[in-house]
Amino acid sequence: MKHFISVDQLSNEQILSLLKTAEDYRNSNFEMKVPVFAANLFFEPSTRTKMSFVVAERRLGLDNLDFHAGNSSVLKGESLYDTAKTFEAIGANLLVIRHESDTWYEDLEGKLSIPVINAGAGAAEHPTQTMLDLLTIYQEFGRIKDLKIVIAGDIKHSRVARSNAIALQKLGAKVYLSAVPGFERETLDFPYLPMDEAVEVCDVVMLLRVQHERHDYSVGMQDYLPAYGLSKEREKRLKKHAIIMHPAPINRGIEIDTNLVECKKSRIFKQMENGVYVRMAIITELLKNWGIINENTINKCQTIISN
Numbered sequence: 134m135k136h137f138i139s140v141d142q143l144s145n146e147q148i149l150s151l152l153k154t155a156e157d158y159r160n161s162n163f164e165m166k167v168p169v170f171a172a173n174l175f176f177e178p179s180t181r182t183k184m185s186f187v188v189a190e191r192r193l194g195l196d197n198l199d200f201h202a203g204n205s206s207v208l209k210g211e212s213l214y215d216t217a218k219t220f221e222a223i224g225a226n227l228l229v230i231r232h233e234s235d236t237w238y239e240d241l242e243g244k245l246s247i248p249v250i251n252a253g254a255g256a257a258e259h260p261t262q263t264m265l266d267l268l269t270i271y272q273e274f275g276r277i278k279d280l281k282i283v284i285a286g287d288i289k290h291s292r293v294a295r296s297n298a299i300a301l302q303k304l305g306a307k308v309y310l311s312a313v314p315g316f317e318r319e320t321l322d323f324p325y326l327p328m329d330e331a332v333e334v335c336d337v338v339m340l341l342r343v344q345h346e347r348h349d350y351s352v353g354m355q356d357y358l359p360a361y362g363l364s365k366e367r368e369k370r371l372k373k374h375a376i377i378m379h380p381a382p383i384n385r386g387i388e389i390d391t392n393l394v395e396c397k398k399s400r401i402f403k404q405m406e407n408g409v410y411v412r413m414a415i416i417t418e419l420l421k422n423w424g425i426i427n428e429n430t431i432n433k434c435q436t437i438i439s440n
């Protein structure tokens with residue numbers, strides 16, 4: 134694996150190997166014996182993904198090259214390709230990119246001699262989110278196979294929906310979708326369930342944010358929670374062992390009752406924590422595959438206590 138772009142490129146063995154490395158990294162910090170520079174090029178807003186990449190990079194001993202699209206030469210019309218080539222030219226060893234285009238990586242294909250990680254592509258792909266979601270499910274159930282998992286909400290505009298549905302199916306889960314009429318996605322061939330049925334049959338309820346910025350559907354949002362979201366009443370009907378997930382940011386009171394965000398069944402903040410470990414695993418895998426680091430250039434230097 135030279136770049137980390139899509140869940141479509143990953144075999145089950147590669148996914149499981151990365152998850153194992155991520156688990157191993159939970160209590161570890163590292164030190165690079167050689168300078169390694171990572172550039173996080175975010176052209177869309179982000180809190181979790183960007184900052185967990187920063188933490189992952191620092192825990193691996195990498196130097197971050199700070200970039201803010203809003204005060205960069207992007208404002209003078211510089212393209213993603215020229216921005217990426219610039220970072221490569223000045224010495225970046227790794228690019229982490231989020232961009233509003235579904236297919237931004239096609240502009241870079243075969244044109245860079247450093248690894249690229251997809252941190253979000255339009256409504257199409259969010260493969261590192263998928264990895265942290267898979268790790269969270271494994272920690273809970275010890276498997277993915279035969280679990281019943283519903284992905285519920287704004288399926289049409291969600292890059293998480295596509296990446297997760299495909300990866301979960303690949304690993305043997307029974308995947309269902311649940312959406313408001315108009316939020317379905319024709320290109321995802323999975324059975325739909327009404328939310329009332331989904332909460333009773335599923336082991337994992339994976340909620341999605343209504344992506345107001347990608348459409349102008351805001352009418353009736355006050356009715357969304359009781360009709361389609363995870364209300365307190367629906368939470369009571371979840372299976373005893375079921376868990377609640379959400380990639381966040383959360384629209385509290387729309388896709389989920391605000392009191393459920395940190396309830397016993399919620400793994401929402403655990404997902405964020407796991408984001409650091411899976412990103413550490415992906416970064417080291419790529420840097421090793423490119424020969425940028427090897428066992429001699431990275432020192433396990435500190436064990437930290439995780440709660």
Ligand code: CP
Pocket residue numbers: 178179180181182183262380381382
């Ligand atoms: N889950 C996620 O991608 O969050 P951010 O948009 O804050 O990175």
